Amino acid sequence: MTGEDKARLTQAAVEVVLQASREGRLTTEDDVFQALVAEGLFHPAEGGGDSDGARRTPTEEEAAAALAGILAGHPWLASFEGLSGQRVYHSPDLLSLTYARILDRKGSPLLLMAEEIRANSRDYPRPVPVELFEAPPFDLTPAEIEHTLGIMAADPQYQDISFTPTSTGAVYLFSTLHLERGYAQFLAQRAESLAMNP
Amino acid sequence: MAASPGGFAGKVLRVDLSTGKISTQDTIERYGDFLGGTGLGYQVLWEEVPSGTGPFDAANKLVFATGALAGTGVPCNGRTAVTTIFPTCWPKPLVASGHMGGQFAAKLKYAGYDALIIEGRAEKPVWLFIRDAQVQLRDAAHLWGAGIRRTSLEISQEMGASCVVAAIGQAGEKLAPMAIVANSLSHSAGGVGGVMGSKNLKAVGVQGGGAVRIAGDKGEWEKLIKFHLSILGGNNQHVVPSFPTPQSEYYNPGSRWVGEPGRRWGAAQPPIEITGNIYDLNRIAYRTNSAAFFLGDGAWQHTVRGNGCTACPIRCHTILKVPAVAAKYGIREIAQNTCVGLMFGRGFFKKLPGGMKGQAALEACMVGMHLADDLGLWCNYGQLQRDLQKLFYDGLLKAKLGSAEYASIPWDKYVAGDPAFLFDILPRIGQRRGELGQVLSQGTSGLFSQWSIPEETWTQGHDTLYWKMGHPKHHANEDDGQCGVIINTQYNRDAQCHSHTNFVRNGLPLNVQKRLAAEIWGSPDSVDGVGDYTPMNPHKARRARWSLVRKELHDSLGLCNWMGPWVASPLKSRGYSGDDSLESRFYSLATGRKIDREGLDRIGERIFTLHRALTIRDMGQLDMRLQHDRVPDWVFEDPSGASPFSKGTIRMDRADMAKAMDMFYKVMGWDTTTGAPTQETYSRLGLTEVGQSLKARKLLPGDAA
Ligand code: SF4
Numbered sequence: 001m002t003g004e005d006k007a008r009l010t011q012a013a014v015e016v017v018l019q020a021s022r023e024g025r026l027t028t029e030d031d032v033f034q035a036l037v038a039e040g041l042f043h044p045a046e047g048g049g050d051s052d053g054a055r056r057t058p059t060e061e062e063a064a065a066a067l068a069g070i071l072a073g074h075p076w077l078a079s080f081e082g083l084s085g086q087r088v089y090h091s092p093d094l095l096s097l098t099y100a101r102i103l104d105r106k107g108s109p110l111l112l113m114a115e116e117i118r119a120n121s122r123d124y125p126r127p128v129p130v131e132l133f134e135a136p137p138f139d140l141t142p143a144e145i146e147h148t149l150g151i152m153a154a155d156p157q158y159q160d161i162s163f164t165p166t167s168t169g170a171v172y173l174f175s176t177l178h179l180e181r182g183y184a185q186f187l188a189q190r191a192e193s194l195a196m197n198p
Numbered sequence: 199m200a201a202s203p204g205g206f207a208g209k210v211l212r213v214d215l216s217t218g219k220i221s222t223q224d225t226i227e228r229y230g231d232f233l234g235g236t237g238l239g240y241q242v243l244w245e246e247v248p249s250g251t252g253p254f255d256a257a258n259k260l261v262f263a264t265g266a267l268a269g270t271g272v273p274c275n276g277r278t279a280v281t282t283i284f285p286t287c288w289p290k291p292l293v294a295s296g297h298m299g300g301q302f303a304a305k306l307k308y309a310g311y312d313a314l315i316i317e318g319r320a321e322k323p324v325w326l327f328i329r330d331a332q333v334q335l336r337d338a339a340h341l342w343g344a345g346i347r348r349t350s351l352e353i354s355q356e357m358g359a360s361c362v363v364a365a366i367g368q369a370g371e372k373l374a375p376m377a378i379v380a381n382s383l384s385h386s387a388g389g390v391g392g393v394m395g396s397k398n399l400k401a402v403g404v405q406g407g408g409a410v411r412i413a414g415d416k417g418e419w420e421k422l423i424k425f426h427l428s429i430l431g432g433n434n435q436h437v438v439p440s441f442p443t444p445q446s447e448y449y450n451p452g453s454r455w456v457g458e459p460g461r462r463w464g465a466a467q468p469p470i471e472i473t474g475n476i477y478d479l480n481r482i483a484y485r486t487n488s489a490a491f492f493l494g495d496g497a498w499q500h501t502v503r504g505n506g507c508t509a510c511p512i513r514c515h516t517i518l519k520v521p522a523v524a525a526k527y528g529i530r531e532i533a534q535n536t537c538v539g540l541m542f543g544r545g546f547f548k549k550l551p552g553g554m555k556g557q558a559a560l561e562a563c564m565v566g567m568h569l570a571d572d573l574g575l576w577c578n579y580g581q582l583q584r585d586l587q588k589l590f591y592d593g594l595l596k597a598k599l600g601s602a603e604y605a606s607i608p609w610d611k612y613v614a615g616d617p618a619f620l621f622d623i624l625p626r627i628g629q630r631r632g633e634l635g636q637v638l639s640q641g642t643s644g645l646f647s648q649w650s651i652p653e654e655t656w657t658q659g660h661d662t663l664y665w666k667m668g669h670p671k672h673h674a675n676e677d678d679g680q681c682g683v684i685i686n687t688q689y690n691r692d693a694q695c696h697s698h699t700n701f702v703r704n705g706l707p708l709n710v711q712k713r714l715a716a717e718i719w720g721s722p723d724s725v726d727g728v729g730d731y732t733p734m735n736p737h738k739a740r741r742a743r744w745s746l747v748r749k750e751l752h753d754s755l756g757l758c759n760w761m762g763p764w765v766a767s768p769l770k771s772r773g774y775s776g777d778d779s780l781e782s783r784f785y786s787l788a789t790g791r792k793i794d795r796e797g798l799d800r801i802g803e804r805i806f807t808l809h810r811a812l813t814i815r816d817m818g819q820l821d822m823r824l825q826h827d828r829v830p831d832w833v834f835e836d837p838s839g840a841s842p843f844s845k846g847t848i849r850m851d852r853a854d855m856a857k858a859m860d861m862f863y864k865v866m867g868w869d870t871t872t873g874a875p876t877q878e879t880y881s882r883l884g885l886t887e888v889g890q891s892l893k894a895r896k897l898l899p900g901d902a903a
Contacts, residue, residue, distance in 0.1 A: 024444055096447045096770070123707040124450070125727065132451055136460065137442055168553070186729050186846030190676070194452050194703075195492050196554070197676070198537035198580075 001058045001066065009058055010070050012041055017077055021095035026088040026103055029067055036063065083108060102137050109140055109148045114158055118175040126191065127164060127174035127184045149173075166192045202226065204413030205266035205788035210238070211311040211333065213326060215397050216256060216318030220333050225312045231884060234265035235754035236295050237805035238313050239281025240812055243293050244888065249816045253285035254373055254396035256319040262306070262364075262402070263314075268756025269307035269410040269508060271419075272784050273426050276507030278303040279753045280387040283816075284691055285375035286578060288643030288668035292690040293812045295753070296387030298364070298380065299507035303756055305362040308406025320398035325353060325365075329405045338400035342371060345572035346380050353403040365401035366391040367574025369628040374639035376576045376627070384515050384535040384567070385507065388576035389641075389691065413790030422783055424479070429767035429776045431455055431704070432485040433514045433536075434696065434760060437768045437776075438705035439485070445477045446770060450705030454491050457484040464499035465519035477768065482511040488536045489516040493563065494555030505534050512761060516540065522557075523564040527618065533567035537760075538580050542566035543620050545583035548591065550615035562617040569620060573628030578641050579692045581670040584662055585642055586623070595634075598649045603632050643668040657830035660837055665692065666828045673699035675833055675848045679731035680858040683850060684742040687827035687859070690813060696759050697745035697752075702728065704766045706774055711766075714775055718765050719744065730845050734854050739861035744799075750809070751781055751802035804883040807866075807875055811888045814874055820897050823863075823873035829855060869899035876900075 001009070016035045020027040036042065042060040058066070071077055071089050078097065082088040082104045090100045098119075105112040113133055120128045133140045140148070152158035160177040164185045172188035179187075202208035202225070209222040210229060223229075229238045239261035251257045261281045268275050276299050284294035306314060309330050316326075323338040341349045350363040357363075362381050369377035370391030377391025394400075412419050431437035432455025438446055440453040461484075463470040472484045483504055489497035500520050504513030517534040524531040535542070543566020544550065550558040570577070577583060589595040590612065596604055607626075611619035626635040637644040642664065645651045656664040665671045665686055672692040674682040677699045686693045702711070702725065712722035715737075719725075724737035752759035764776040777783075782798040785791070793801075810822070819825045833850050834842075842851035863870045867879035876899050880889030892898045 021444070093770070095444045096442075098447045098449075099442050099444045102442055123709070125708065126450075129451055135441055136458075180845060183730065183845040190728065191452050195494075196541075198492070198541070 001062045005058045006066065009041070009063055009066065010074070012036055012039065013067060013070055014074055014076060017071065017089045018091050018094065021091040024095065024103070026082065026090055026100055028086045028088055029071060032071065032089070033064060033067060083111065099137065109144055110151060112138065113145070113148055114152065114161055117161055117173045118177060121175040121178035125179055127172035127179065127188045129191070130171045130173055164188050168192045202411065203790040204411040205270070205785065207307040207310050207312045207410065209311050210313045210315060211328070212315045212317065213333070213335070214317045215320040215324065215335070215399060218335060232805055232808070233754040233801060234312050235263045235277070235279040235756060236281055236750055236809070237754035238263040239279055239295055240293065240805060240808045242315055243281065243283070244808060244812055247283060249818070251283055253283045253291045253375070253393055258283045258393060260316040260390065260393050260397065261313060264303035264306055264312055265754050265756030266789050267784055269304035270412065270788055271423050271509050272757070273423065273430060274507070274510045274512065274758040274761040275756050276300065276303050276510060277753065277756050277758055278306070278387070280379065280390045282390055282393050284389055285392050286389050286641035286643060286668050287690045288646060290817065292816050293809065294389065294689065294691040296378070296390045297694065297753060298385045298387040299758065300382030300385030301362045301508055302364050302381040302385070302404065304508040305404040305406050307410050308408045309404055310406065310408055314402065316397060316399060319396065323398045323400050325401040325403065326399065327357070327403055329357070330407055341400050343368065346574050347572050349401050353401055357403050357405055361403050361405040363401055363403045366394045367572055367628065369574045369639065370395035372630045374575070374628070374630055376578060376582060376639050376641050378574050378576045380571060380574065384505070384539060384571055386539065386571070388578065391574050391576070412788055414787035419787050422787060426764065426780060427479045427482065427511065429764050429769060430482055430511065431768050433488065433512050434703065435700045435762065435764060435766065436703065436705050437766045437774060439476065443476065446768060448706055453705045455485045456487050456490050461498055463501040463503055465502045483513050486512050486514050487516055488514050488540055489518050492541055493560055496555065497560065500560070502532065507758065510758065514760070518564065520560060520564050523561055526561070527565055529565060529568040533564050535567050535571065538577055539571070540567065542570045542577055543617060545577065545580050546586060546620065546623065547612070547615045548587055558615055558617060562620065565617045565620045566624070569624040570628070573624060575624060575628040579670050579672055581642055581664065582638060585645060586638065588659065588662055589645070594651065599634055603634060607634070641668050654831070658832060660832045665830055667691070675850050677728065678702050679726050680734050680850065680855065681738050681742045681745065683829055683833060683855060684858060684862045685745055687829060688746060695745055695749040697748040697763055698741065700761070701766060706766060710774055714766055717775065718778055729848055731843055733843065734858040734861060736861050736865070739858065739865045742862055743865045746806055747799050747802035750805040751798060754802070754805055755781060755785065757781070800883065804885060807879065807883050807885060808888065810875055811880070811885065811892060814892060814897050815895065820874050820899065821872050823859065823871070827859060827873050872899050874899050
């Protein structure tokens with residue numbers, strides 16, 4: 001593959017990820033490859049002369065071999081290992097890591113809720129109202145949320161996930177790995193009071 | 199008189215109601231050292247209102263002052279400071295100001311004036327007609343007794359649709375200390391309506407055919423405005439939305455940025471669905487919905503749109519349409535307001551059927567806005583409502599009020615959370631009817647002076663949120679530890695400062711806030727996690743100083759301190775930082791008077807220090823530390839007994855707060871024993887004569903009587 005070919009491949013591959021990020025989708029290496037195939041970017045390796053008989057690069061094989069390196073090394077892109085075990089790519093400028101992680105975990109309400117609760121408790125720090133998970137981009141139903149919390153309560157891996165009620169009747173979720181119960185209670189009560197404290 | 203090169207309109211209008219004399223002064227020549235707004239107001243009071251003047255004395259003056267950036271295209275401008283001897287300040291009325299947004303400031307500037315100084319007292323009710331250079335006092339006999347809405351309508355019909363009317367209602371006419379002046383329906387300045395009433399001035403109608411010139415390069419000006427727009431968040435400069443977005447790493451369910459694609463202004467005709475990219479600069483006005491924030495998601499279906507001040511894309515005054523209240527209570531189905539004005543009615547009730555975000559709460563808000571914004575009644579930042587709750591539920595009211603009057607009030611409705619209760623209580627207070635109306639219309643001070651309730655009953659009660667001098671806390675230790683407490687000690691009314699709280703509530707994670715804090719105030723330790731307070735340090739004192747100075751700057755430039763300063767932003771590409779020099783860059787370009795951030799901050803400090811000097815002079819008291827900068831007892835207690843600096847308490851430590859005040863006085867250049875500025879500080883800020891005048895009264899540190 002010539003330098004020019006590599007540049008062309010890089011540009012096309014990156015654009016696939018950028019476009020997916022713009023549309024709020026994550027991309028795997030395979031997704032990128034298939035998109036480039038569909039675009040007709042490659043030339044068959046065997047007997048691959050085009051109508052003028054010349055063999056052009058990159059071939060599908062060459063592109064497949066180079067793609068992972070191209071995506072991993074590009075400054076506009078970021079990646080992480082997704083729930084499927086595959087590496088997923090996104091453009092952080094268009095699709096933040098926080099949002100990308102939420103999209104990736106949408107297939108597993110258990111991880112979706114637990115990791116979001118943990119991240120909030122760790123980073124801000126704060127507990128989150130249970131209704132957070134009903135709204136986009138989480139989009140869980142109340143029944144799914146209840147079911148998921150029930151599973152967490154019984155699973156040793158999620159014993160850090162806890163809840164605190166407020167005097168207004170709201171329920172806030174937090175992780176004991178990152179927030180003490182008393183402080184979580186205080187923060188939940190405060191969060192509820194904000195609409196009364198302009 | 200030379201025309202102003204830009205920013206300033208150029209003239210200050212003076213109207214003597216006693217003599218009918220109308221005159222003008224050159225703004226820059228006469229008031230340029232104090233910018234405008236509160237700065238100009240303090241200067242007028244310092245120079246012209248003698249110590250000991252009462253709020254309703256003819257000698258008191260009422261200064262409506264805008265600033266150099268009002269009426270321009272700068273986002274979040276349009277504020278007018280109304281400065282006077284403040285009637286709700288207890289036990290002795292002192293200088294303070296109310297602040298109104300809307301379109302009044304811009305119109306006053308387009309008419310050619312940066313400020314309007316009202317003096318004396320008219321013999322009979324008048325209203326002030328301002329159409330550019332044409333200024334007249336007109337008879338207001340036909341308006342006296344009318345509410346703010348009818349007054350505004352009648353004057354608008356007389357002047358034409360392009361006018362703006364700032365009017366008082368019955369509360370102001372009856373000299374209620376708890377009265378507002380309001381323009382553009384819902385934009386009010388609290389506490390000053392009675393002063394206007396005492397002068398027999400019902401309203402000011404303004405029409406202006408001019409414009410505000412910009413001295414600097416137009417391209418640069420436009421570029422700076424675009425930049426400012428790009429660093430705006432939602433209301434209160436909450437820079438992250440309440441929901442995760444692809445554009446940001448952060449979100450905060452408690453953010454006032456509640457608008458997102460898919461939400462609808464359900465009562466608009468036709469309803470408007472929010473679409474597109476909420477980060478787009480043309481989508482800023484969709485981010486804020488005060489009603490949805492304060493009343494919950496149900497408010498979206500009643501939302502017509504946002505309303506707001508000149509050139510402000512935030513539009514925090516949400517217009518609500520609730521046909522049910524027209525049918526049920528016979529009132530207008532449309533109302534608009536923000537924050538405490540929006541919640542005026544709801545705040546009276548301890549409990550409401552369906553909770554504080556249910557249908558009854560919505561109806562209480564609608565009834566409250568309908569009545570209070572027409573009567574021209576102020577709530578003293580929610581203290582009126584809390585006072586009534588405490589009086590009633592602690593049995594104080596029954597003990598103090600005559601039994602016949604007590605029995606005449608529908609307390610059953612109050613306890614049941616029936617919004618119809620407001621039709622009894624609000625006119626009672628606004629029109630000062632009966633003993634209860636008389637007392638509550640004075641503000642919390644009425645309870646102390648008329649009913650001899652000891653102030654300690656309020657300073658010790660955690661539910662009152664009362665601070666001092668007749669006024670409540672305004673973003674104190676519950677938001678910002680020592681910094682919030684210091685700020686709340688400084689004014690003669692509630693502090694009205696948002697510089698600090700807009701930062702700590704901005705929604706960014708604590709480590710990002712600390713990184714920004716290190717850049718702005720020199721140390722990450724200038725900011726704590728809420729309720730996880732650490733002992734006082736000098737960086738916090740610097741941040742308190744910065745917060746107060748910027749508040750005064752905003753109030754003097756015509757900018758909204760409910761939004762600024764803009765030191766954080768939604769921009770990931772900037773690491774979520776904003777711009778600490780925005781105000782000085784705008785001021786330099788607008789006026790052609792080039793000044794850097796430090797230079798403008800020095801003027802802000804001058805203005806704040808003049809407020810301090812006025813307070814010292816009029817209190818006749820040097821020992822501000824003990825006599826003025828008081829902190830209520832509840833700040834030093836925790837209902838569950840938690841110790842200060844333990845996680846999950848807002849309880850402060852007395853010794854630490856004493857140290858905090860020491861550090862604050864030190865960074866201000868004030869004497870730490872008395873909390874009074876030194877002559878050196880007055881001189882450093884160009885206030886040498888102010889210091890000398892205080893020295894002559896033995897009110898300078900080291901010169902105690
Ligand atoms: S944020 Fe609200 S009060 Fe402030 S300028 Fe904008 S509309 Fe006016």
